[in-house]
Amino acid sequence: MKARVEVVERILSANDQLAVENHKTLEKANVYALNMMASPGAGKTSLIEVTIHGLADRYQLGVIDGDIATSIDADRAAEAGAQAVQVNTGGECHLDAVMLKGALAQMDLSVIRLLIVENVGNLICPASFQLGTHRSVLIASVPEGDDKPYKYPGMYRGVDALVINKIDLMPYVEFNMDYFREGVEALNPGLITFPLSCRTGEGLEAWLVWLAETLDGYKKTER
Ligand SMILES: Nc1nc2c(ncn2[C@@H]2O[C@H](COP(=O)(O)OP(=O)(O)O)[C@@H](O)[C@H]2O)c(=O)[nH]1
Numbered sequence: 001m002k003a004r005v006e007v008v009e010r011i012l013s014a015n016d017q018l019a020v021e022n023h024k025t026l027e028k029a030n031v032y033a034l035n036m037m038a039s040p041g042a043g044k045t046s047l048i049e050v051t052i053h054g055l056a057d058r059y060q061l062g063v064i065d066g067d068i069a070t071s072i073d074a075d076r077a078a079e080a081g082a083q084a085v086q087v088n089t090g091g092e093c094h095l096d097a098v099m100l101k102g103a104l105a106q107m108d109l110s111v112i113r114l115l116i117v118e119n120v121g122n123l124i125c126p127a128s129f130q131l132g133t134h135r136s137v138l139i140a141s142v143p144e145g146d147d148k149p150y151k152y153p154g155m156y157r158g159v160d161a162l163v164i165n166k167i168d169l170m171p172y173v174e175f176n177m178d179y180f181r182e183g184v185e186a187l188n189p190g191l192i193t194f195p196l197s198c199r200t201g202e203g204l205e206a207w208l209v210w211l212a213e214t215l216d217g218y219k220k221t222e223r
């Protein structure tokens with residue numbers, strides 16, 4: 001048992017070292033990067049699409065799409081106007097720093113201001129692997145149910161921002177927003193949260209303003 005624990009620790013620490021390298025690569029290129037995580041179908045690619053459109057007049061976006069097998073999501077991001085690279089994980093349930101390093105090498109970072117990394121749809125594995133991004137964002141969605149913070153605490157504990165997508169479905173789905181938010185607050189007090197709908201556009205402006213302010217602040221203070 002002890003040997004297994006040590007091997008897992010070594011893998012994670014090798015990953016963390018590469019994540020530091022990735023972070024330096026991003027910093028050097030003046031690219032701000034988000035690690036976007038969620039369960040399958042929560043709306044990661046949809047949020048990426050509306051974000052590309054919403055920021056197009058101010059910022060050039062890059063997208064790295066982690067997917068077990070297809071390039072459907074990268075195709076959607078490219079169609080929306082971003083420089084997009086697909087990473088097929090070959091069955092792995094998360095992206096890791098090596099995969100990100102390979103994807104970064106395929107991009108022209110000099111023209112990108114914001115890089116969004118769409119992690120593999122999963123509420124467990126991605127939380128354990130640093131990539132070297134600046135912030136991580138979790139997307140929850142109304143039809144997934146209001147109990148998810150209670151069931152996947154590790155994911156909710158480790159993120160810097162939370163999007164609650166598909167609020168257009170609130171009238172049709174049993175989702176107690178107060179219960180959901182109480183669960184989040186217990187795990188990650190004060191977590192900045194954006195209830196929105198990629199479908200109707202409700203709430204989207206607050207998300208775009210936060211991103212734009214984060215990017216402007218990064219130019220001034222984080223470099
Ligand atoms: N009703 C509704 N459906 C949405 C919304 N955002 C995404 N969807 C739908 O949810 C499904 C999964 O979206 P997708 O962006 O592919 O999720 P991903 O697997 O997390 O990347 C698609 O059918 C989307 O059209 C939303 O705000 N409201």
Ligand SMILES: [Mg+2]
Pocket residue numbers: 044045046073118
């Ligand atoms: Mg997707």
